[in-house]
Structure formats: C-alpha cells, structure tokens
Amino acid sequence: MKAAWRGVKAELAAGHSGWENLTDAQPLSSFGRKSKAGAVVSPETAMSLSAVWACVSRTASVIGSLPLDMYQRGDGATRVSVDHDLAGMLSESPNREQTGLEFWESMVAHTLLRGNGVAERLQVGNRLVGLRPLINADPRRDSDGDLVYDYWDRGKKYTMPASKVFHIRGFGSGDGLGLSAVRYGLQSMGAALAADEAAATFFENGMMPSGVLTSEQVLTDVQRKQLTAMLMQYAGSKKVGKIMALEAGLKYEQLQMNPEDVQLLATRRHQIEDVCRWFGTPPIVIGHSSEGQTMWGSGVEAIMLSWQTMGINPLLTRIERRIQKDLVLPGPGRRFFFEFNREAMLQMDSKSKADLLNKMVSVGILTRDEARAKLNEQARGGAADQLMAQMAMAPIENLKGNEG
Known part of the structure; x- marks a missing residue:
C-alpha cells in the first residue's frame, strides 16, 4: 500500500483535500472527496443523483446499442463478416458473460465517470480472445513514466502493465490519463447531493418544520431530554397531523414555509442543468426542459442532432481510434478498421x-x-x-x- 499512499499524498500536495475512507480493503477508485457543501462525491455517490444516472446511462446505452462493424480497405470499404475473430469478439461477445452491448455500455460509463474505461486483455499465448472490464482499475505512471494499472479483486490489490489492458481515455488525456467529470465537478455534484439530502430530511421530519415551542421558564437538562423524547413521537411524514398536548407553560408558534422551498425546486432545477453541462448531455435528453420549453418539435430535433454531433460522435471516434491503435494487428492487418454505424442513431418515421x-x-x-x-x-x-x-x-x- 505504500504506492497507494504516495498517490494520495501527491493528490493532497496538488491541493486535492478531503479524501475519505482510506483503508486497505477498498479499491482506489472508490475514494471520494468532500465538497464544500459537506457531501462526499465519488463515482458511486454521484450516480445516486438522477441527473448523473440519466446522463451516463443515456450516453452509454446509445453507444452500446450502435452496431460496431469491421471493414477492409480497398476500392471502397468492404464490411467484414462477424466470423472474423476480432469482429465477432468486439461486436457480439467480448467475454464469456457479456454481450457487445453490455461491454460497451460498461466501458463508456466508466470513461464518463472516471475518465478512463479499462478492460483486461484475455489472451491465449499472443492471441487476443476477449476483453473483461476492470471496474476498480486506476491507471497511473510508475517511477519510469510507464502506464500501469492498479486494480482490486476480492480484497487484494494487483498491478497490471499497459500491455495487458485495453484502455479508453476520456477527454483531456494529454498524459495518457483521462479527466474525470466527477472529480472536476466536485462542487456542482456535492451541492446537488446536499440539496437532495436536505429535501429528504424535510420529508423525514414531516415535510417541513411546522413550528416552534416556546416557554417562559428555563428548562432543566432533564426536562429538555424529556421534551425531545416527546417531540420525536410526532416526527416523520407518517405522523403528520397528530395532535400534540402541551403543558407546563409551553406554547406552540407555527412557522410558514412554502412547499416549493422545502423541495428546493429552483436549486435542484439549476443543478440538473449544471450536471448536464459536465457530461455534455442536453437536459432535454434526460427528460428535463427549461421554463416554457416543450419536449417536442423541430427545436428539440435540432438539439438531438447537436448532441449526436458534439456529444456522441467524439466518443465514438475516440473508441474507434483506440481500437485501431491497440487491437488491430500491425502490418497487413492495418487494412482493417472498425467503425460504429452512426446511421442507427437517426431513426425516422x-x-x-x-x-x-x-x-x-x-x-x-x-x-x-x-x-x-x-x-x-x-x-x-x-x-x-x-x-x-x-x-x-x-x-x-x-x-x-x-x-x-
């Protein structure tokens, strides 16, 4: 674990404070950082936000569902049959358990959340026979400057060289490592998590703090504990409307709070749009429309085409280039190339x-x-x-x- 500690210290030295739950039994990729709103943000906690879940699942599902075809260069491109080992593996069955759709969904989801989608190369000798996603893999540079991958399996940490993995880099991978939207969107997603928690707490306590109790007397510590125990009998959304008997000079004063304020609607609306910006997904794609905007019409169609052009297509190209660089054999094998069928996105009436x-x-x-x-x-x-x-x-x- 010394290497892991060195990596954490380097993060702290770079100004990344607030790492949580550092234990030998946890994978590095599960670490979260504490936002200024108080919520700990990690890929796992971020996915508890409906906006993050929708952005990641929509993008990953669209890309995973696109046909991935192998072509041979010549006088025009000729599609290669899936009977070809590499074509069949990448499009139909990358490993024993997953279909092609499930594999690419997983790789794209981890690329969006962590900035890096990593899969182990399954080989028989020098022949590639499959790819298995590594969920808890963290790429890093070793002391020689080479890329290595730390991952956890059944509570144990292993390190794998770059030659044994297939690695899709996310945006901004100048040093070979992609940038994580969750890491850089720490404050935005932390505020959204805190807002969700605050709204849930209001509902837990009966939707809103309905009032306060006042007394002209100074209560003793024992009386305060007794009063607190009594009030807990009326807390919770299932106990709204119960009648409380007051004694010993206690008076009830009602507080007024707008139900919209309780649910923090304006704040949460802004946070949905903010999360969408981090993942490059138009809000309309995840079922969120701006004030006065409809969910149908030519304007929405133009937004969808823009998303496909500026959001989906760069990811597709990123994957295609990585397949060509890492999986297609050099030499005569370079006459082959892979391409997603983008036309499948353009479903019409x-x-x-x-x-x-x-x-x-x-x-x-x-x-x-x-x-x-x-x-x-x-x-x-x-x-x-x-x-x-x-x-x-x-x-x-x-x-x-x-x-x-």
Missing part, C-alpha cells in the same frame, strides 16, 4: 425513411437489395442487386424523334 431510401436508390447510391436490408427484408438478387438511376433528363442529342 416510416414515411421519412421510405422517402430517404427511395431517393438513395433512385440516384444510384443504394441497390434495391441494400435498401431492403435496411428494412431487414430478404434480398431478391438479380437486377435488385444492381445500382440503377432514373433518367428523367438526358442530353437532347441523345433523344430520337419519330420521323413521319
């Missing part, structure tokens, strides 16, 4: 989809069989597998008139 396919077939971009494949219809073969184009207009010298 039946009429729009029919119009698009009709135009692409009419101008010779797709064959009719390729258009049928996009509808999961069986190929017809023959002329249906040939590129064709309409000839509504042609050079006038090619026209033959009827001579009488």
Whole structure:
C-alpha cells in the first residue's frame, strides 16, 4: 500500500483535500472527496443523483446499442463478416458473460465517470480472445513514466502493465490519463447531493418544520431530554397531523414555509442543468426542459442532432481510434478498421425513411437489395442487386424523334 499512499499524498500536495475512507480493503477508485457543501462525491455517490444516472446511462446505452462493424480497405470499404475473430469478439461477445452491448455500455460509463474505461486483455499465448472490464482499475505512471494499472479483486490489490489492458481515455488525456467529470465537478455534484439530502430530511421530519415551542421558564437538562423524547413521537411524514398536548407553560408558534422551498425546486432545477453541462448531455435528453420549453418539435430535433454531433460522435471516434491503435494487428492487418454505424442513431418515421431510401436508390447510391436490408427484408438478387438511376433528363442529342 505504500504506492497507494504516495498517490494520495501527491493528490493532497496538488491541493486535492478531503479524501475519505482510506483503508486497505477498498479499491482506489472508490475514494471520494468532500465538497464544500459537506457531501462526499465519488463515482458511486454521484450516480445516486438522477441527473448523473440519466446522463451516463443515456450516453452509454446509445453507444452500446450502435452496431460496431469491421471493414477492409480497398476500392471502397468492404464490411467484414462477424466470423472474423476480432469482429465477432468486439461486436457480439467480448467475454464469456457479456454481450457487445453490455461491454460497451460498461466501458463508456466508466470513461464518463472516471475518465478512463479499462478492460483486461484475455489472451491465449499472443492471441487476443476477449476483453473483461476492470471496474476498480486506476491507471497511473510508475517511477519510469510507464502506464500501469492498479486494480482490486476480492480484497487484494494487483498491478497490471499497459500491455495487458485495453484502455479508453476520456477527454483531456494529454498524459495518457483521462479527466474525470466527477472529480472536476466536485462542487456542482456535492451541492446537488446536499440539496437532495436536505429535501429528504424535510420529508423525514414531516415535510417541513411546522413550528416552534416556546416557554417562559428555563428548562432543566432533564426536562429538555424529556421534551425531545416527546417531540420525536410526532416526527416523520407518517405522523403528520397528530395532535400534540402541551403543558407546563409551553406554547406552540407555527412557522410558514412554502412547499416549493422545502423541495428546493429552483436549486435542484439549476443543478440538473449544471450536471448536464459536465457530461455534455442536453437536459432535454434526460427528460428535463427549461421554463416554457416543450419536449417536442423541430427545436428539440435540432438539439438531438447537436448532441449526436458534439456529444456522441467524439466518443465514438475516440473508441474507434483506440481500437485501431491497440487491437488491430500491425502490418497487413492495418487494412482493417472498425467503425460504429452512426446511421442507427437517426431513426425516422416510416414515411421519412421510405422517402430517404427511395431517393438513395433512385440516384444510384443504394441497390434495391441494400435498401431492403435496411428494412431487414430478404434480398431478391438479380437486377435488385444492381445500382440503377432514373433518367428523367438526358442530353437532347441523345433523344430520337419519330420521323413521319
């Protein structure tokens, strides 16, 4: 654990104070830092916020659900069958337990939360046969400047060299390590956690502090304890409305508090939008709209396209480049490359989809069989597998008139 302590001391020296729960039995990645609002923020506690959960799950699910295809360079790109070992592994079954969707969901989620998505390379000899996500892995530089990965398994710490892992770096990975939105969003997410806790406490105590008890007498310590025990019989949301009997000169004075203030609605609305900024997710994607904004219409469609362009596409490209650098064999193997099918994100209504396919077939971009494949219809073969184009207009010298 000396190396772990050195890493923690380095964080403290860099001004990162407030590390919590440092024990030999815990993985490094579970450490949280205390925000100025008092809440401890870690990837695990951040995920208890509905906004963080929604941002991470929406992005990870979208990317995980996209087809990942392998292509071969040539005269145009040719899709490679999933029968190819690497193509089948990355798209269908990266390991014994996960599907391709589940694996990429996991990798993207950890990249968003921790800044680094790490998977162990499962090998037979020098042949890659699978990838297994390492949830509690922490990349760092060793004394020689090489990347190594500390991870915990059944209470024990292990260190793995870079050659044994597949590592997706998040944003800002200039030194080979991605930046964590949870770490840099400490104050924003800490305030959101504190607001949730404050609202829950109000509900626990009967939704709001309904009043105060006053007395002209000075209570003894014993009387104070007795009074506190009596008041606890009326605390809690299930006991709202119970009638309390007062004696010994006690008087009840009611307090007025707006229910909206109790739930901290304005604060929590702002915090949802603030969390969305950290993860690059438009609030509308997680079901949150601004005042006066609807959840439907051309404006929302433009927002979704913007998210796909500036939020999803950079992550897809980041993964594709990392696959190419770390998993595709050098030499002749470089003629292969992987690419997510971004078109799968652009789901349209039946009429729009029919119009698009009709135009692409009419101008010779797709064959009719390729258009049928996009509808999961069986190929017809023959002329249906040939590129064709309409000839509504042609050079006038090619026209033959009827001579009488």
